[in-house]
Amino acid sequence: MVGKKRKIYDVIVCGGGMTGAAMALCLANLKLNVALLETALPQPFSKKQRFDLRVSALSAQTVLLLKTLDVWEDILKTRCHPYRRLRVWENPKLGDVIFNADNIDEPQIGFIAENRIVQLALWKKIKTKKRVTTYCSTTWRQFKYCGDKVLVDLQNGEQIAGDLLIGADGAQSGVRREFQIPSSFYKYGQSCLVASVRAKEAEKDMTWQRFSKTGPQAFLPLSKDYASIVWYHQTEQINKLVQLDERDLALKIMDSFPNELGVVEVIQKGCFPLHKSHASNYIKPRLALIGDSAHTINPLAGQGANLGFQDVICLNNVINTALINGEDWSSTSVLKRYEIKRKIFNSIMMNAIDIIYHGFSNDVVPIRFIRNKIMSFANVPMINNLIMRYATGLGMELPVNFER
Numbered sequence: 001m002v003g004k005k006r007k008i009y010d011v012i013v014c015g016g017g018m019t020g021a022a023m024a025l026c027l028a029n030l031k032l033n034v035a036l037l038e039t040a041l042p043q044p045f046s047k048k049q050r051f052d053l054r055v056s057a058l059s060a061q062t063v064l065l066l067k068t069l070d071v072w073e074d075i076l077k078t079r080c081h082p083y084r085r086l087r088v089w090e091n092p093k094l095g096d097v098i099f100n101a102d103n104i105d106e107p108q109i110g111f112i113a114e115n116r117i118v119q120l121a122l123w124k125k126i127k128t129k130k131r132v133t134t135y136c137s138t139t140w141r142q143f144k145y146c147g148d149k150v151l152v153d154l155q156n157g158e159q160i161a162g163d164l165l166i167g168a169d170g171a172q173s174g175v176r177r178e179f180q181i182p183s184s185f186y187k188y189g190q191s192c193l194v195a196s197v198r199a200k201e202a203e204k205d206m207t208w209q210r211f212s213k214t215g216p217q218a219f220l221p222l223s224k225d226y227a228s229i230v231w232y233h234q235t236e237q238i239n240k241l242v243q244l245d246e247r248d249l250a251l252k253i254m255d256s257f258p259n260e261l262g263v264v265e266v267i268q269k270g271c272f273p274l275h276k277s278h279a280s281n282y283i284k285p286r287l288a289l290i291g292d293s294a295h296t297i298n299p300l301a302g303q304g305a306n307l308g309f310q311d312v313i314c315l316n317n318v319i320n321t322a323l324i325n326g327e328d329w330s331s332t333s334v335l336k337r338y339e340i341k342r343k344i345f346n347s348i349m350m351n352a353i354d355i356i357y358h359g360f361s362n363d364v365v366p367i368r369f370i371r372n373k374i375m376s377f378a379n380v381p382m383i384n385n386l387i388m389r390y391a392t393g394l395g396m397e398l399p400v401n402f403e404r
């Protein structure tokens with residue numbers, strides 16, 4: 001240790017994606033000193049840029065968090081689109097389920113935003129916070145325990161220490177790997193094609209999902225003229241589709257997607273294999289995992305980013321309560337409260353989405369009958385309202401709390 005300069009923080013957050021950046025801002029609001037490590041800062045925004053392929057449906061609860069962190073206006077001003085209705089169907093003759101913001105007395109169900117736009121707004125705010133020190137040109141080399149602290153050796157030779165280390169470094173989390181936290185991994189055997197498209201004819205106040213024989217097809221409005229589409233199919237088919245040029249791909253999309261889409265022009269395209277993962281623990285002594293480093297979910301219901309933001313709210317509130325009560329806020333007993341709450345909730349959401357995915361991925365007649373009955377059941381106002389409250393996250397967790 002001789003000769004090594006060590007900076008001491010309350011918390012070290014590794015990963016400044018949407019969840020890590022939001023976490024760092026929350027902790028600064030709790031008057032904790034934070035070191036935030038991020039190796040790949042997002043490209044600055046210009047109005048001329050095309051829509052990114054990575055977009056998220058932000059729930060009402062996520063929007064509330066972003067408003068509390070004072071970044072929402074910035075996101076709205078930059079680029080983001082509201083939707084009031086969410087429609088799900090398989091065979092239009094057998095009916096559909098429509099969720100409408102009016103039923104939960106909200107002006108909209110949520111917003112579709114590019115991940116980068118959300119991340120940029122959070123980083124802009126972080127730069128105004130004296131309590132957050134950012135490390136962007138280096139990252140961790142190794143982690144060690146020293147008494148009640150976690151020491152982080154950085155690749156640039158510096159050493160930093162914190163009472164708590166938070167892993168927010170995404171699905172391939174190096175923090176999770178270094179602390180030897182096992183993670184389950186499940187491959188669905190399908191892949192998704194994502195494309196940003198110009199779709200002038202489609203209604204833009206609605207996001208929809210149609211269950212086709214080959215898998216779900218989703219539409220997420222991005223602006224008056226543009227949208228993002230997601231097409232689930234066998235990996236082999238997706239690999240062929242993604243290689244088509246934009247014109248041929250647009251023809252395939254229009255041929256296969258429901259008429260609600262109308263005429264499209266493909267602007268950008270990409271694909272990814274479909275899988276999910278779940279860490280067996282979210283915590284270790286002086287360590288917590290949040291966001292995709294703890295769980296990745298089938299993107300079917302667009303809940304990945306929202307679950308990460310809910311982790312942020314929960315961990316913030318658990319730490320704040322411990323601070324108010326004069327407890328050791330980074331102790332295992334405090335972190336356990338976060339793990340118990342979030343692991344159960346995330347498991348329920350992952351399983352619910354799997355039931356929907358697998359339930360719609362086969363053509364056995366009785367199952368087809370049952371699923372369409374369930375869909376009509378979801379239109380019963382009380383059930384419809386309950387599902388919406390659960391999916392938007394409203395009422396499931398208290399809003400983020402910085403009051404002391």
Ligand SMILES: Cc1cc2nc3c(=O)[nH]c(=O)nc-3n(C[C@H](O)[C@H](O)[C@H](O)COP(=O)(O)OP(=O)(O)OC[C@H]3O[C@@H](n4cnc5c(N)ncnc54)[C@H](O)[C@@H]3O)c2cc1C
Nearest residue numbers: 015017018019039056057169170291292302303304305306
């Ligand atoms: C196709 C697709 C569609 C999706 N659609 C939706 C949707 O509609 N709604 C929704 O809610 N979610 C959606 N998701 C999921 C959502 O995008 C993710 O859940 C979310 O991006 C996870 O955020 P995160 O901050 O936890 O992780 P990430 O976004 O992966 O961020 C991790 C950050 O850590 C940084 N990092 C990694 N290693 C290091 C290191 N060693 N040092 C420093 N920094 C490091 C990375 O650079 C990155 O910035 C979708 C995902 C996919 C793939």
